[in-house]
Amino acid sequence: MALSLPDWPWDALEPYAARAKAHPEGVIDLSVGSPVDPTPALIRDSLSAATDAHSYPLTAGTPALREAIVEWFGRRRGVDDLGVANVLPTIGSKEFIAGLALWLGLGPDDTVVQPSLAYPTYAVGAALVGATVVSSDDPADWPEGTRLIWINSPGNPNGRVLSVDELAAAVARARELGAVIASDECYAELGWSDEFDRVATPSILDPRVIAGDRSSVLCVYSLSKQSNLAGYRAGFVAGCSTLIGQLLTVRKHLGTLPPAPIQAAMVTALGDDHHVRAQKALYRARRDRLRPALEAAGFRIDDSEGGLYLWATAGGDAWAAVDRLAGLGILVVPGTFYGAETSQHVRVALTATDAAIDSAVDRLAASGN
Numbered sequence: 386m387a388l389s390l391p392d393w394p395w396d397a398l399e400p401y402a403a404r405a406k407a408h409p410e411g412v413i414d415l416s417v418g419s420p421v422d423p424t425p426a427l428i429r430d431s432l433s434a435a436t437d438a439h440s441y442p443l444t445a446g447t448p449a450l451r452e453a454i455v456e457w458f459g460r461r462r463g464v465d466d467l468g469v470a471n472v473l474p475t476i477g478s479k480e481f482i483a484g485l486a487l488w489l490g491l492g493p494d495d496t497v498v499q500p501s502l503a504y505p506t507y508a509v510g511a512a513l514v515g516a517t518v519v520s521s522d523d524p525a526d527w528p529e530g531t532r533l534i535w536i537n538s539p540g541n542p543n544g545r546v547l548s549v550d551e552l553a554a555a556v557a558r559a560r561e562l563g564a565v566i567a568s569d570e571c572y573a574e575l576g577w578s579d580e581f582d583r584v585a586t587p588s589i590l591d592p593r594v595i596a597g598d599r600s601s602v603l604c605v606y607s608l609s610k611q612s613n614l615a616g617y618r619a620g621f622v623a624g625c626s627t628l629i630g631q632l633l634t635v636r637k638h639l640g641t642l643p644p645a646p647i648q649a650a651m652v653t654a655l656g657d658d659h660h661v662r663a664q665k666a667l668y669r670a671r672r673d674r675l676r677p678a679l680e681a682a683g684f685r686i687d688d689s690e691g692g693l694y695l696w697a698t699a700g701g702d703a704w705a706a707v708d709r710l711a712g713l714g715i716l717v718v719p720g721t722f723y724g725a726e727t728s729q730h731v732r733v734a735l736t737a738t739d740a741a742i743d744s745a746v747d748r749l750a751a752s753g754n
Contacts, residue, residue, distance in 0.1 A: 428654050495516045
């Protein structure tokens with residue numbers, strides 16, 4: 386029997402992509418969050434030095450990698466009570482997000498909660514096991530029978546950052562329901578207020594959130610955004626040691642083990658904050674140019690407190706905004722890809738070169754309001 390998976394939404398964007406590509410000066414693709422800047426040299430050197438990988442890598446991660454993950458959580462996330470039994474490397478974050486409901490043993494009688502604005506892979510994971518999906522940001526609305534809850538901060542697509550109190554309320558409700566709660570925090574190093582320069586955005590594993598009880602709580606992270614490692618597929622999960630142990634057993638059976646050179650590169654990336662600050666500065670500069678240009682062109686920017694996107698609306702239909710921008714050779718994504726209640730917003734990515742961002746700013750200025 387064929388799986389009933391959601392449609393691939395980007396297929397609907399193709400006509401607008403074609404229009405944008407037909408612009409005389411070419412397309413500026415602001416539709417996806419794929420890094421365009423080089424992988425830092427120190428990480429590439431680390432990968433190169435580890436290419437004599439004749440043995441099978443450790444599914445659990447090398448001791449050096451697990452210790453690097455633990456140290457990073459303490460240094461950058463304010464989570465200083467983890468041990469190596471609380472962390473596990475993954476092949477990026479998307480495969481873990483898609484597979485978690487299956488690996489937890491969920492089925493057609495179960496419910497998966499996701500944010501009202503949601504990265505589509507949460508629903509894909511639920512579809513793989515036939516579970517029901519409920520989209521809600523209010524813990525009070527999460528129904529009995531919920532087995533898995535996904536939250537996302539900073540959020541994709543809207544860039545909303547959840548506070549410590551909001552995270553604590555979500556964990557408390559998950560405990561009432563007896564559900565696993567997993568927080569997708571892949572944009573944590575890209576919070577845009579000054580406080581998020583000193584330390585990354587709040588984590589679900591913060592002691593102020595969980596009060597020392599990690600049971601049934603997971604945090605998912607990826608180095609794709611902070612370190613330009615999207616092509617490396619370098620991620621990890623941390624949290625409840627019981628769940629981590631169970632997931633490790635599953636992953637051993639499946640053979641989902643990050644390659645040894647990637648694990649070595651991750652150690653280097655996690656141990657160096659300089660390249661992360663430098664990359665964030667590039668994105669901040671692009672954001673600081675693109676945001677006022679969109680506003681001058683008649684868009685309002687909502688949320689967008691973190692992450693690699695501007696959540697913009699001109700007050701009308703999202704697809705009309707996509708079409709208008711495609712006419713300028715600028716390709717963006719309609720909010721309808723992320724939830725039924727987002728029919729007026731578009732997601733505008735910051736992941737373009739400085740030259741492309743400057744061209745987008747010029748085209749928006751020339752277009753008028």
